[in-house]
Amino acid sequence: MVSRTARADTYPTRPVHVLVGYAAGGVNDIIARLTGEWLSLRLSQPFIIEDRPGAGSNVATEAVVRSSPDGYTLLQASSSNGFNASLYDNLKFDFIRDIAPVASTVRTFNVMLVTPSFPARSVPEFIAYAKANPGKINMGSAGPGSSPHLAGELFKAMTGVDLVTVHFRGDGPAIPELIAGRIQVMFGSVVTWIEQIKSGQVRALAVTSTTRAAIMPDVPSVGDFVPGYEATGWQGIGAPSQTPTEIIEKLNKEINAGLVDPSLKTRFAELGVEPFANSPIEFRAFIVDYIAKWAKVIRSANIKAE
Numbered sequence: 001m002v003s004r005t006a007r008a009d010t011y012p013t014r015p016v017h018v019l020v021g022y023a024a025g026g027v028n029d030i031i032a033r034l035t036g037e038w039l040s041l042r043l044s045q046p047f048i049i050e051d052r053p054g055a056g057s058n059v060a061t062e063a064v065v066r067s068s069p070d071g072y073t074l075l076q077a078s079s080s081n082g083f084n085a086s087l088y089d090n091l092k093f094d095f096i097r098d099i100a101p102v103a104s105t106v107r108t109f110n111v112m113l114v115t116p117s118f119p120a121r122s123v124p125e126f127i128a129y130a131k132a133n134p135g136k137i138n139m140g141s142a143g144p145g146s147s148p149h150l151a152g153e154l155f156k157a158m159t160g161v162d163l164v165t166v167h168f169r170g171d172g173p174a175i176p177e178l179i180a181g182r183i184q185v186m187f188g189s190v191v192t193w194i195e196q197i198k199s200g201q202v203r204a205l206a207v208t209s210t211t212r213a214a215i216m217p218d219v220p221s222v223g224d225f226v227p228g229y230e231a232t233g234w235q236g237i238g239a240p241s242q243t244p245t246e247i248i249e250k251l252n253k254e255i256n257a258g259l260v261d262p263s264l265k266t267r268f269a270e271l272g273v274e275p276f277a278n279s280p281i282e283f284r285a286f287i288v289d290y291i292a293k294w295a296k297v298i299r300s301a302n303i304k305a306e
Helices: 002-010 027-043 055-065 079-087 123-132 147-159 171-180 190-199 245-259 262-271 280-300
Strands: 016-020 047-051 073-078 099-114 138-141 164-167 185-189 203-207 232-240
Touching (some): 016 027, 016 055, 027 099, 027 232, 027 245, 027 262, 055 073, 055 079, 055 232, 073 079, 079 147, 079 232, 079 280, 099 123, 099 147, 099 190, 099 245, 099 280, 138 147, 138 171, 147 164, 147 185, 147 280, 171 185, 185 190, 232 245, 245 280
Parallel strands (some): 016 047, 016 073, 138 164, 138 185
Antiparallel strands (some): 073 232, 099 185, 099 203
């Protein structure tokens, strides 16, 4: 007991590594760096961000699972971890069993976007047009099992529209295709698409969160027209499953302090993400529910990772 308490009181005594499953410059990397900067200031040790892209974040996740459970190797976890539980048949780890939720950090959302020449200017008009033209509308995706793909599949399932999915390697490659009209709709990440929305290169019909977003207050929610629709993402910090509770609670306390700090909240708002605070227990329950929700979508649409 004394030893465990002393370890938590002095933690960290050396640099902490936070593994990100995506390339530098993406939203996961940016949020990890903002969180790491905050923790470095609060805990007086460097929190070093390491980008280890591969297999939809599974490479980084497996590395953390296999690391020592001492609080010095952490994971920048995200919605992808929730999706991957159903997308991949042969994972070498179980996310719920092998990763201890430390703290959630932000909620993210997508935007239902159409090419400027598209005749529908609202979600009801889009649904009516799609039903009158089944199989004639191309829906962009950031790849099989990506957030834009799954948000679109949920929309298709809940509205009964027939859209043709066109996969790209991320949101970025889809931008010129939607602007040019070669694809007509996409449920894109607001972080990626905000400049095109502001410039009028694409038209935002609705956000995928349950309420309007602060960064786009004039854009309604899909759920305003499709009751029960919600497709939001999340990010947070995870650790190997046997990490001492005292260390997890210490990190949770410091991260939650950052989520109410005006300077960090401003940085998040500029990115179009919202602070999302939970206790470790609440975060675990949220992840379990999230995995269950999207497993149904993934299985019903027979989506497999490539």
